[in-house]
Amino acid sequence: MNLILFTFIVLLGFTSYYFGRKKAYSIQSTKKRLTALPQFYGYYLAIWCAIPAFIIFSLWAIFEPTIVKLLILSDYSNQGYLDDELNLIYEKTKALSRGQFTGEITPFIKASAEKYLSLRSIAQSSKAVIVLSIIIASVAYAYKRISSNSRTREPVEKFLNAVLFTASLAAILTTVGIVFSLIFQTIDFFKVIPLFDFVFGTHWYPAKAFVRDSSEALDPTMYSDTFGAVPIFAGTFFIAFIAMCVAIPIGLMSGIYLAEYASYKVRQYAKPLIEILAGIPTVVYGFFAALTVGPFLKELGTSMGLEVSAESALAAGGVMGIMIIPFISSLSDDVITSVPQSLRDGSYAMGATKSETIKRVIFPAALPGIVGSILLGVSRAIGETMIVVMASGLAANLTLNPLESTSTITAQIVVILIGDQAFGDPKTQAAFALGMSLFLVTLCLNIVALRVVKKYREKYE
Amino acid sequence: MIKIKAKDVDVFYGKKQALFNISLDIEENQVTALIGPSGCGKSTFLRCLNRMNDVIDICSVKGKILINDFNINDKSCDVVRLREKIGMVFQKPNPFPKTLYENVSYGPTIHGMAQSKQEMDEIVETSLKKAALWKEVKDRLHEPGTGLSGGQQQRLCIARAISVRPEVILMDEPCSALDPIATAQIEELIDELKKEHTIIIVTHSMAQAARVSQNTGFFHLGQLIEHGSTDKIFKNPDSTKTQDYITGRFG
Numbered sequence: 008m009n010l011i012l013f014t015f016i017v018l019l020g021f022t023s024y025y026f027g028r029k030k031a032y033s034i035q036s037t038k039k040r041l042t043a044l045p046q047f048y049g050y051y052l053a054i055w056c057a058i059p060a061f062i063i064f065s066l067w068a069i070f071e072p073t074i075v076k077l078l079i080l081s082d083y084s085n086q087g088y089l090d091d092e093l094n095l096i097y098e099k100t101k102a103l104s105r106g107q108f109t110g111e112i113t114p115f116i117k118a119s120a121e122k123y124l125s126l127r128s129i130a131q132s133s134k135a136v137i138v139l140s141i142i143i144a145s146v147a148y149a150y151k152r153i154s155s156n157s158r159t160r161e162p163v164e165k166f167l168n169a170v171l172f173t174a175s176l177a178a179i180l181t182t183v184g185i186v187f188s189l190i191f192q193t194i195d196f197f198k199v200i201p202l203f204d205f206v207f208g209t210h211w212y213p214a215k216a217f218v219r220d221s222s223e224a225l226d227p228t229m230y231s232d233t234f235g236a237v238p239i240f241a242g243t244f245f246i247a248f249i250a251m252c253v254a255i256p257i258g259l260m261s262g263i264y265l266a267e268y269a270s271y272k273v274r275q276y277a278k279p280l281i282e283i284l285a286g287i288p289t290v291v292y293g294f295f296a297a298l299t300v301g302p303f304l305k306e307l308g309t310s311m312g313l314e315v316s317a318e319s320a321l322a323a324g325g326v327m328g329i330m331i332i333p334f335i336s337s338l339s340d341d342v343i344t345s346v347p348q349s350l351r352d353g354s355y356a357m358g359a360t361k362s363e364t365i366k367r368v369i370f371p372a373a374l375p376g377i378v379g380s381i382l383l384g385v386s387r388a389i390g391e392t393m394i395v396v397m398a399s400g401l402a403a404n405l406t407l408n409p410l411e412s413t414s415t416i417t418a419q420i421v422v423i424l425i426g427d428q429a430f431g432d433p434k435t436q437a438a439f440a441l442g443m444s445l446f447l448v449t450l451c452l453n454i455v456a457l458r459v460v461k462k463y464r465e466k467y468e
Numbered sequence: 469m470i471k472i473k474a475k476d477v478d479v480f481y482g483k484k485q486a487l488f489n490i491s492l493d494i495e496e497n498q499v500t501a502l503i504g505p506s507g508c509g510k511s512t513f514l515r516c517l518n519r520m521n522d523v524i525d526i527c528s529v530k531g532k533i534l535i536n537d538f539n540i541n542d543k544s545c546d547v548v549r550l551r552e553k554i555g556m557v558f559q560k561p562n563p564f565p566k567t568l569y570e571n572v573s574y575g576p577t578i579h580g581m582a583q584s585k586q587e588m589d590e591i592v593e594t595s596l597k598k599a600a601l602w603k604e605v606k607d608r609l610h611e612p613g614t615g616l617s618g619g620q621q622q623r624l625c626i627a628r629a630i631s632v633r634p635e636v637i638l639m640d641e642p643c644s645a646l647d648p649i650a651t652a653q654i655e656e657l658i659d660e661l662k663k664e665h666t667i668i669i670v671t672h673s674m675a676q677a678a679r680v681s682q683n684t685g686f687f688h689l690g691q692l693i694e695h696g697s698t699d700k701i702f703k704n705p706d707s708t709k710t711q712d713y714i715t716g717r718f719g
Contacts, residue, residue, distance in 0.1 A: 270525065271525065347562070349558060349560055349562035350562055350564060350565075351523070352520065352523065352556075352558060352562065353558065353562040353563075353564065353625070353628075354564070354574070355520065355523055355551070356518060356520060356551055356555065356556035356558075356629075357551065357552075357555075357574060357575040357578065357628065357629075357632065358547075358548045358549070358550075358551035358552040358575065358578065358579060358632070359548075359574075359578050360548060360578075363578050367564075367574070367578070368564050371565065371566065372564075372565045
């Protein structure tokens with residue numbers, strides 16, 4: 008029903024566009040000069056069709072359920088039901104009307120369900136009638152109003168402006184919403200767990216929080232030594248460090264090769280190939296790390312008499328490094344390529360060789376951009392989840408031995424939120440606190456990276 | 469004295485031929501101007517003289533270019549040594565994003581010309597003095613070279629080029645991005661520099677060619693139409709094309 012109505016409105020929109028344009032053409036044929044191109048007249052009418060439709064649809068979506076509910080529950084008023092019970096009755100009515108009710112059907116509820124269905128169909132048809140009549144009225148009004156000197160271009164441009172503004176507003180509001188939900192849950196978490204214990208505690212053992220029966224009262228003392236985040240922060244930075252040890256040299260050198268040494272043909276094929284690495288889903292990297300690299304390192308270590316865990320920070324960090332290579336290589340390639348050719352010419356003309364030119368002129372000139380690309384790589388490494396979950400184990404050991412298993416912030420969030428969870432429980436809220444700290448770290452890194460890159464751009468443009 | 473002797477030079481960009489059969493002698497310690505309409509190949513010819521065309525993948529050069537009787541297109545030619553002997557100044561000032569001092573000491577450093585800090589200081593000072601920039605910048609040698617004005621930047625590039633004491637300096641429209649006052653300063657400088665260096669300058673300005681050069685070559689559509697003393701080219705050219713170009717009838 009809604010779909011048919013919607014199709015109808017879209018068709019109306021097209022029709023009003025057609026009529027608007029037609030009227031403009033007919034005005035034009037009387038040798039009058041129009042204030043805008045004919046299609047603006049068409050768009051103008053289409054907007055007069057779209058805006059009322061949108062307003063009525065949204066009002067309906069907001070008020071219809073409330074009004075229907077009020078009407079249904081008015082039958083039960085003055086019978087001494089509590090609010091909760093009334094809500095339950097309403098849910099039962101809705102379920103029955105959809106044919107999904109499984110309990111005992113009382114005559115009352117049956118009557119309500121029938122009433123509900125009839126109310127809904129009345130609402131639907133009245134909506135259709137109201138929407139269509141208002142649209143036709145508004146389009147007709149606008150159609151009559153447009154003449155050779157009416158302004159149609161400005162409203163159309165304003166409308167587009169508003170649509171685009173709404174789109175970006177939606178994106179911004181979502182971000183703000185997510186940040187606020189993080190903040191509030193984090194504050195709740197720190198009401199139970201002292202900030203000091205979280206930031207400086209060295210034992211991360213959230214499994215301890217699983218044993219609490221949710222009907223018991225909260226006793227903060229039972230969480231001492233449970234949520235000390237030092238091991239997982241250390242693990243996060245340690246694995247990111249290993250990853251960058253792999254990614255920076257390889258990425259940078261391949262970037263320099265692509266930008267300066269590779270012939271046009273090689274570059275044409277090599278660059279997309281390297282960028283394919285960036286397109287591999289991280290979960291694929293994850294099982295590559297867990298099933299291939301991890302066991303290989305363990306065997307290699309055993310043959311050399313070292314004790315290597317099958318899930319090691321080295322395996323996870325190494326594979327994560329490979330994942331980050333294309334970011335660094337591709338970004339630094341772009342940065343190096345955008346160093347002006349005149350600087351290269353200047354250096355070559357002085358008799359400098361290629362490697363001298365790169366070392367003394369191009370690299371220093373591109374350095375801010377390269378640093379920026381590395382920082383972006385680091386923030387990827389810190390935020391990476393799947394590889395760590397699969398390849399580095401979930402036990403939060405405080406260790407600097409790359410052959411042991413460690414865990415990261417992201418992996419711990421996964422551990423905490425898999426399976427049953429209750430809101431308002433410190434265990435669940437711990438995930439928000441971790442998410443918040445992760446967010447802060449990557450935010451800072453991204454801000455620094457963008458600043459650095461921007462500074463570099465200003466220098467040459 | 470003939471310093472550079474070009475013999476039957478052809479240049480190709482891919483399959484397209486840019487220069488046809490150029491033969492030109494360049495006199496030592498004189499200024500030779502190359503003039504001609506845009507796209508006529510004068511800059512391409514200039515870039516042949518220090519093999520800067522090597523940088524462009526699709527560019528190939530045929531023919532002989534003898535500098536001090538040595539063919540620089542020969543396989544045995546060491547490009548690093550060649551460019552040490554033949555400096556170049558570009559159309560747009562292109563100082564490195566380094567300090568003034570580092571800009572000038574760049575060449576001497578990569579060619580190992582200074583044994584000590586003191587020697588390097590001397591080279592930097594004399595180069596900047598020769599480029600008539602010393603007085604303006606001596607107190608801020610350690611500030612970035614990109615902070616100078618356009619004319620100063622171009623003189624810095626000239627200082628950079630002469631820091632390795634090249635025998636020849638190639639100038640590719642060195643004044644086209646500068647205002648008249650900076651242009652006058654550079655022209656004065658060119659006159660001074662020709663005492664120690666052979667100078668070849670590509671220019672779009674006929675007046676500039678007449679002011680600074682002793683010899684002129686006129687290029688048109690990849691061919692060297694005419695060359696000779698500047699006086700003769702400007703007052704009594706052999707070719708009507710030259711005549712037309714100089715009097716501003718085309719180009």
